[in-house]
Amino acid sequence: MLPRFCWLSLLCLGLVACNRQEPVAKPVADAAAALAADGDHMVSINAADAPAPVAPVLPSKGREWPEVALENGKAWVSCDTDYAGEAGDGIALEALDRASVDAALAPCQERGLVRVRYAGKINPSFTALVSRLAVVADAMKISRRILDLDSSGGQVEAAIVAGDNIGASGWTIWVREGSICHSACVFVLAAGDNRLISGKVGIHRMMRISSTASSRAELNKELHEVYDNVKDYLQRNGVAVGVADLMMTVPNRSLRLLTNDELKQFGLDGTNAVQDDLERIKQMRKCGDDFVRRKDAFLVAFDRECKVEGVDLETVNSCGQTLKERFGFPDDVCPDESPLSEIGTALLVPEPVAIPSAESATSAPAAAQLAVPPQRN
Structure with a gap:
């Protein structure tokens, strides 16, 4: 039998636990802050917080673009496919204003090929990156475009907006040796005209960071609309909707790596059908x-x-x-x-x-x- 003081201690702890009020989960007000703290999760946010689709034509040369900082990611620009040579990944892209993007792509104009290495999260600033690069590449008639991608994931809505920009502007997506494309990055991969994969591609469930659900049924109802949008997006990019179904079975804290055969089977490797x-x-x-x-x-x-x-x-x-x-x-x-x-x-x-x-x-x-x-x- 435990000594009396032990019973008293346990009783006090029990009373404290019973009287303690559990904190109520609140919707995330700042989507950008949530993205910065989401680690390697794939997150979905309320439609009101989602990045707005980028207009087909951004402001022309000579006019200022809205100020955007590249957050939770870095980009480099090269005019060569080879990263093992002296030039490596190319020149770091320090800013996303028109003058900076023009200067970064100008050396690639003569050859007509640009490779953009991006390492970081899939978020609204990434969507701005790919859309602005496409506008400048169009202006300079740089027709061969490679997105050299290394990302652990990010935001579903941002990935879809970025993917639609990529799909409209002719990019090859490359996941090279030692690189990864996990979680929401897979949606970006889906959008490429061609997908070249030597690294690891992985999937899992999305996490609804702005959810107010308190039951499985409520959470499922919230996610249903998001998954419908995901499936529609995958279909218009020639990818099997089975990818979305498989995602549903993998806990968000886990990861399911896709095999080479699965990548081909789902339509994520090679030519976009x-x-x-x-x-x-x-x-x-x-x-x-x-x-x-x-x-x-x-x-x-x-x-x-x-x-x-x-x-x-x-x-x-x-x-x-x-x-x-x-x-x-x-x-x-x-x-x-x-x-x-x-x-x-x-x-x-x-x-x-x-x-x-x-x-x-x-x-x-x-x-x-x-x-x-x-x-x-």
């Missing part, structure tokens, strides 16, 4: 049915005969150039839309990189093999 259909429709109108048939046959043969595992990039390109003659390319009517056009082929070949040791060679094995898809027609 919806964009591919759109390009085929455009090419059929411009170049004719015979052109599209020959191009489809070429791409099948190219994958089967040229893209053999272990073959170096120069051999792949040489094989492709030889294969073009068999299928009647370049086409007289649509030379720019022909597969492996002279411009596209030049951009497939990276600048040579001196690898000093075997250790450094394994640190970035895919950097020199990033194939940049041809520009949109």
Whole structure:
């Protein structure tokens, strides 16, 4: 039996616990503050707090853009696909005003290729980043655009707004070795014209940070509308809605990494199926049915005969150039839309990189093999 003073102590503790009032959870008033503190969670906020869709045309050159700071993230701009070379990830983008973005992209204008490395959260300032980069890239006619992404996630609504901007402006999304794309980042990944994945992609449930729910039924009702929007977004980007269903089964504090087979099965790896259909429709109108048939046959043969595992990039390109003659390319009517056009082929070949040791060679094995898809027609 416990001594009397122990019983008294326990009784006092019990009375304190019984009389203590539990704090009532309140909706988060400041969505930006919540994003800063959400760690690696995927969060959803009230519609009133969601970032507004960015207007299709931002203020023209010579007029000021609204001031936006890049929060919980960093961005670098490079005109090369290779990050193992001397230039690395490129020049840090310190601000999002028009003059700063113009200066960052200007060196890429001649080559017509830009790679933007982003490491950080998916939030409203990220949506501003991608939309402003697209406006300047359009103005400079930089048609080949790569978003080199490393993100643990962030806000669902911001990811969807950013994704719609990306989908409208022609970006390849790259998750390279050592990088991750978790949680809400997966929605950004979905929007790319092409997705190149060597890093880790993971999913889990979203957390409703502005929720007032006190039961499973109430929480489910709140999330139902959000998931409907997510599924609609995934469908318009050619991604299986099963991704959203699978997310529902993984606790927010956990993570479910997707395998290579699952990424392909869900439509998150490789060519965006919806964009591919759109390009085929455009090419059929411009170049004719015979052109599209020959191009489809070429791409099948190219994958089967040229893209053999272990073959170096120069051999792949040489094989492709030889294969073009068999299928009647370049086409007289649509030379720019022909597969492996002279411009596209030049951009497939990276600048040579001196690898000093075997250790450094394994640190970035895919950097020199990033194939940049041809520009949109």
